[in-house]
Amino acid sequence: MTVSNNNLLEIKNLDISFIQARGAAHALRGIDLTISSGEILALVGESGSGKTVTSMSIMGLVPTPPARVNAGSLLFKGEELIGRPHAEMRKIRGNEIAMVFQEPAKYLNPSLKIGEQITEMLILHLGMSKRQAVEKSLEFLDVVGLGKSRRVLNAYPHELSGGMKQRAMIAMAICCNPSLLLADEPTTALDVTLQLQILKLIRSLKATFSMGILFISHNLGIVREIADRVSVIYAGKIVESASNKALFENTLHPYTSALLQSIPDAKKRGHRLRAIPGSVPDAENIPQGCSFHPRCALASDRCSQEIPMTKDYGNGHSAACHMVQ
Amino acid sequence: MIPGDPALTIAGVDAAESDIQAIRAKLGTDKPMLNQYLEWIWDVFRFDFGTSLTSGRPVSDLIMERFPLTLTLAVLGILLSIVIAIPLGVISAVRRWSFWDYLGMLFSQAGMAIPSFWLGILLLMLLSIKYRVFPLFGSGSINHLILPSISLGIARAAVLLRLTRASMVEELSKEYVITARAKGLTERMVNYKHALRNALLPVITIAGIQLGYMLGGAIIIEQVFSLPGLGRLFLFAVYQRDFPLIQGGVVFVAFVFSFINFAVDILYSVLNPKIRIS
Amino acid sequence: MNRFVEIVNLEKTYYGHGFFKRSKNAVKAVDRVSFGIEKKSVYGLVGESGCGKTSLVRSVLYLDPPTDGEVWVDNTLLGGLKATELRSFRRRMQIVFQDPNSALNPKMNIQDSLEEGLFNRGLDNSRRKELVTRMLDLVGISPSHSTRYPHEFSGGQKQRIVIARALCMEPDFLVLDEPVSNLDVSIQAQIINLLQDLKSELGLTYLFISHDLNLVAYLSDQIAVMYKGRLVETGSTDEIMGHPMHPYTLKLFSSIPGMQTTPAADDFTAPEAAASGGDKKPLEGANVCSYCDPCPMAGQECRGQEPQLETIDGSHKVACLKLANHN
Ligand SMILES: Nc1ncnc2c1ncn2[C@@H]1O[C@H](COP(=O)(O)OP(=O)(O)OP(=O)(O)O)[C@@H](O)[C@H]1O
Ligand SMILES: Nc1ncnc2c1ncn2[C@@H]1O[C@H](COP(=O)(O)OP(=O)(O)OP(=O)(O)O)[C@@H](O)[C@H]1O
Ligand code: SF4
């Protein structure tokens, strides 16, 4: 094991549960992720697998209680984020680590102008004057492809289309020049034709600002398009991590390959899709042993009893499955 | 329709039949119902509600004499309730289950349970009779209006407080609040710059409507504090079967009520950018 | 010989709330749309959000009657039916919407939810129960769960139940308005497989709507591409997938991750124009190609004339002036 200091973010064995009246929901069960500068790491998984909890815990925005951090560490630029005082986290949020959300229509304040929502960050974190902040906001609107448009700056969110709102939201996230950008399903709520534009934008951000980007999605097609490395999460555990090429061309974990096979496309016409039977377990009721075993085609007795360890298969390709050789 | 014949009331029970007829003709109550109605509608358009049967003065004059007092009372009442309800409601929502929240809950429960006339009497007995801080009767100075507007405002404040709290709690659970936190804003900015603005929208609407209701609520309070406002005027008119005054009063209050609603709608659209556009 | 479903010049206009002039804010959500569906086939309709897909199917089923045009189902003109006749005819045409959560009454157990529609059909108690049991079984929900409430099921199961409810009416025409868009990837495939099985078992005809071209291509025999209320390209799946022609279809293709086949359609549009892609089209100015603003191929003629669907070859039709000129 090498101590990698060039990692921008290093998540080790993060384990979080939500304590509720009807029992604990084990949302994250010891996940490991690393992101370095100028890299897009995609976190793929289905609904309820723990993607949002991961990103919110990096921001320090998972409310405790009901949540409880059972174990693990979050190293940002080599320093621990867990247990930092609120005031310190606030200086990091938005400034060094920024976030873009899934539904821009809901995540923008409906009664504040776009300009106000961007400038308030510049004033707060970078201590700019109002005028400087407005100038800077225009620059960033330009960066995200909205042009140096005062019209957009003076618009309320509902006056913009979905794609424009998402661009505005991205402008807001990057205006303080954060070194880490967390994008939680930034294109899911958008139209197909707009998706691609936002993806391109995110890729160009990586290049121009050499940001580290955590790109969260449930769409493997999009992930293949944009990611440098991919981690697949299932029921609060990373089941496979690899470079983009390795994950798609040399898939190891049965869950990843099942996901890939279940995507419909014209070439599979006339054949049945290889659907995964059953459904995603909820965090209150995670199966014993390998959490995927009730749905897995390869499962053996061992799978239902013993939790598979994450093993390294070379070149940073790792998977957690008993049946992978 | 109110039973009873105003001509009889005026002439007295043992008047001659011909006298009664004459009075009826003068009042117009001998004409068919529809005619009476149409004539009346036409007059209303000219803000002419006719002449009061008992005092012989134009109804519009009587109303305009008394209206300022009632309006002042209602406006004071609503201001008072806003001043109490909004800050307490917001604090209750921001610090849920804190001392302030329990205080707010206690206040709103009590405020809704206590009838305003009872509170009025209680205040009178305590602060006017026992301690003589405020005058007991009469009108003319702001001092005379303080106790009545408190008794009017408390119940309304209770309702507004609950609404403010609920609205603020709802706004705080919205997604844009997460964005605001993710931007590294202080809790203060998140609460008061981002959430409060949206939370106040429904509160303002309801406060406006409450103002309308308060004009009605004033009738009883004016009675308790013997204030010469619209309420007493109308109550008196009903006792006396002063039909023009009753009709004029109803139309006038309805008009004021609609006007307030209209004004609130305008205000709402000014405050809410989503509506402003269309 | 007419096809099973025949739609002729269908139009749906929503009138706004202009105070004096009703047409002021009118939106033509569906604009002179014509197509036909063969019996026991799947007709796929693709287009971005707000292009009028839902408006179209609501009009087709007369849930919200069209403002103009004709709908024929099995040689019956729906517009010519009386209200009561339409109600009984509607049994044969069912619809499954995108969001299974809002489609089921949360306060009713699923047995009751499914039986509700059957009362109007005058079936007796035992026949109703039997039908519900059979349909639940068919969609893979254990009939022993029929006394449960919607919140006790997962999203995918709820969508199965909604499908079962539609099937209880024993329809022959099923409209599927984005039936899997809200579901997880692994569950999507289950529902798609189910739909295919049901089709061959029960001999159903589908009108399948999605904004996912991949999915539509996988499932459909015929495809229509819609843009701002107009059909811009129609044809068999092989024709459309093998040889897409309309610039908007090309753009849709390039939006499929991993399928940037046409650099041309990619970055041509100014962000504002592109970003407002699905916006309403005002009534006036109908004499231009609806796609002329974002279109990389647009020329003068596109702003002076409205293209109509013209046959390229076989069943392949395209509405584009630039493409029509080449033939
Ligand atoms: N505040 C909370 N209280 C209780 N459980 C929670 C809470 N937040 C999340 N969870 C649970 O944690 C698990 C992971 O949730 P998370 O939101 O991270 O999923 P996700 O991968 O982002 O899914 P989606 O694709 O639907 O956004 C879920 O099972 C969820 O029920
Ligand atoms: N009841 C209505 N009144 C007014 N306009 C409407 C109404 N319903 C839909 N519209 C408008 O008609 C257009 C088409 O809407 P429709 O819902 O049919 O689109 P869609 O293709 O189904 O979109 P999506 O993929 O988002 O479901 C939109 O511009 C929409 O705003
Ligand atoms: S450990 Fe077993 S059950 Fe889990 S994925 Fe591997 S084979 Fe399947």
Ligand SMILES: [Mg+2]
């Ligand atoms: Mg999420």
Ligand SMILES: [Mg+2]
């Ligand atoms: Mg729709």
